Amino acid sequence: MLSCRHLIGRFLVRRQASTQARLASPGIVEIDEADGQRLKYPQVWLRDNCQCTECFHATTRARKSNWERGPLHVGAQRVSYDEQCQQLQVHWQDEHKSVYELQWLRERDFGDAARQKYLDEVYRPPVQLWGKTQFEEVRREFLYQNVLDRDDVLKAWLEALAVQGFALLKDAPDDENVARRLAERIGYIKRTTYGDVFEVKSKPNAGNYAYLMVPLPLHTDMPYYEYKAGINILHTLVQSESAGGANTLVDGFHVAAEMRRLYPQEFEVLRSVPVNWYDIGHDGDQARPFHSLWRAPVVCLDVDGQVVRINQNTTKRDSRFTVPIEQAVAWYEAYDRFLRLAHDEIVEFKTRPGDVFVFNNLRMLHGRTAYEDSPQNKRHLVGAYVDWDIIYSKLRTLRFPQAHE
Template identity: 75%
Template sequence: MKLCLSDSSVRHSYFVDGLPVEAAMKSCRQLISRLLPLRKSSTLARVNASSGHVEVQEEQGSPLKYPQVWLRDNCQCAGCFHSATRARKSHWERGPLNIGVSQVGFNQEEQQLEVIWQDKHRSTFDIAWLRERDFGEAARKRYLQEVYKPPAQLWGKSDFEAVRREFQYQDVLQQKAVLKDWLEALAVQGFAILKGAPNDINVAKHLAKRIGYIKRTTYGDVFEVKSKPNAGNYAYLMTPLPLHTDMPYYEYKAGINILHTLVQSESKGGANTLTDGFYVASQLQKQHPQDFEVLRSVPVNWFDIGHDGDDSKPFHSLWRAPVICLDADGGFARVNQNTTKRDSRFSVSLEQAVSWYNAYDKFLAIAQSEAVEFKTQAGDVFVFNNLRMLHGRTAYEDAPGNKRHLVGAYVDWDIIYSKLRTLKFPNAKD
């Protein structure tokens, strides 16, 4: 780059590489802006005088706010936190309730909140870590829906074909991306169908192990659904099987039901019936709020007494719970419905019993009106959320040339959600 000076009696003119100096300086500024590193955003930290919360204000957006006690409880220093096990070292009885912030600041270079406490303890928190734990509504909602559990998509009869998802059995076994999509379908829509499974009695067991661990019940690791002499379960009969959930008599009810069709009846019967129990509960809440409250609050006695086959151990299972169960946030968590497994002992008052039957009748009316019917074929695996879906079967005829044979297994939702998170967040640290 050359600087030239032109002298005249009228004025002095400056040139840089033949350009007027003003144009040259503009070109230099553009060049420097491309070469120099971007300036880090200016972030401020302070203690709000009125609320006492620590606030971190970035250049964009609303301030991030944190209770002082929460920051001290979650100090990430080596003395307070064991990184290898992702666990606190501190004991609450020696903890942070009455120790306040003495000084707070933000390190622009390290992009960290720095806190000095009244007892001289020092804490640092990465800004990315803080953003993920913001107490604002948007961050809380994002965590609950993206990490904790995907929100359920409730559906009625008219929505069935739109929400129905099908996957290839071998793809689920061999491809992590397909496994993730299948588990998300079970979490969101509540059911899915796998196609192309081999004629192998271990298919349900292979799928359970692909997720994690099979749930063993009084009916074994796996169970067979077919006509049996001296049947110990109503499902083993050829009569119509009303809409129900499996095992309402278990406190820890099986999460998903995996039903592999080995042989399908060629008669008109033996078709699957299905209703979204959460959708039924939501309609009852809208149309009959008082009846919804009855089914949400009145406990029902569910039972299962007997044995499964001549060689099995006897069982006597009991659990009391309402038809509609809510979670900690007021959402639908579990539906209990099984007419064949509802105990004749109803441990409530006379008045509650009468109001319950009236509410129960409305619930079943909605469930039956929203039920869909379809028939799986040999090689299909019908998998559904047993906490949510009411399923059943139409009657069929069992004859030498007309058999129906399914093999099933269960997996708990704790295991399913864990597997889904490892697939979605393989590099998660905490």
């Protein structure tokens, strides 16, 4: 917290009218700004967030007070506003005093506009839903080396992944470490039962359906993980020279939104009925065996009722369906509707060697057309995962570097 002496030089009095603070009931402090704006704060919140050195450790940005001796029943005795220092001052009934900068309070306004601004600009960027006809409009491409070298390009790339859900990087080198470098450029790679990086190519005695040359149906990776991989980074080292091997892609959030709009009852079934997703096996002869299992619906919502995760993987849906029989029948009907809508929105494109296709694995349904290897041409991709917690953290450090000073 800056002292008033420092603040005098920063803030200039720009209005003839003055800002006023007052106690309002029940338990509310109101600030009437000179421009007519009114800010309101619960007294308990103000006391809980006192910024003095006794209550707050500025270096670690940590509250020091113990709630057991906390603010719930300690009311404000009087409040005032220092126009020169641009500060709200609160004198509490237990003789404690708190001082809050007006700009700090504005950023934490309880009004609708301020709360939404924080959610959209700091918490997570709003997603842009898209269907088949909008694919070329939302498609973003970046140069691989620029993502590695320039923070502004890294920021734009991560924003594209957060908003549109996918992006394509071009001109990556013929190097099996490309996916790893991109993951480490963001932060930390996600290690799974398939390793920290994984290869997608046809293999004898394949332990995963993706290692066959058959069509790969629309799916999300690892629905059997409670902490499902956030983004999938797929670097094309060798592309099939056959007619197949093309990527298929659908915005799963868009499909869910259409389900909610057109078929609300079936949407509710997909939102509420848990499905058993599983993966049993080992990846390679020397790998440890695994038995992954997670129960979750096809459509998952957050606390605000927004779609935040799609689970869909026909090859990894367990034959055990641990719900009442009448729910199972209704689920199959809703599931069929969801897949029909998804197939109507499929876009198809074929990456080339040096392309890196990156997409939101919580959102995008992806697949692949069938292809044929030859002795001289074996399709080969290298992939890696990164969790969204890590991605959003990196994006915020790029958007708000001053927050870490």
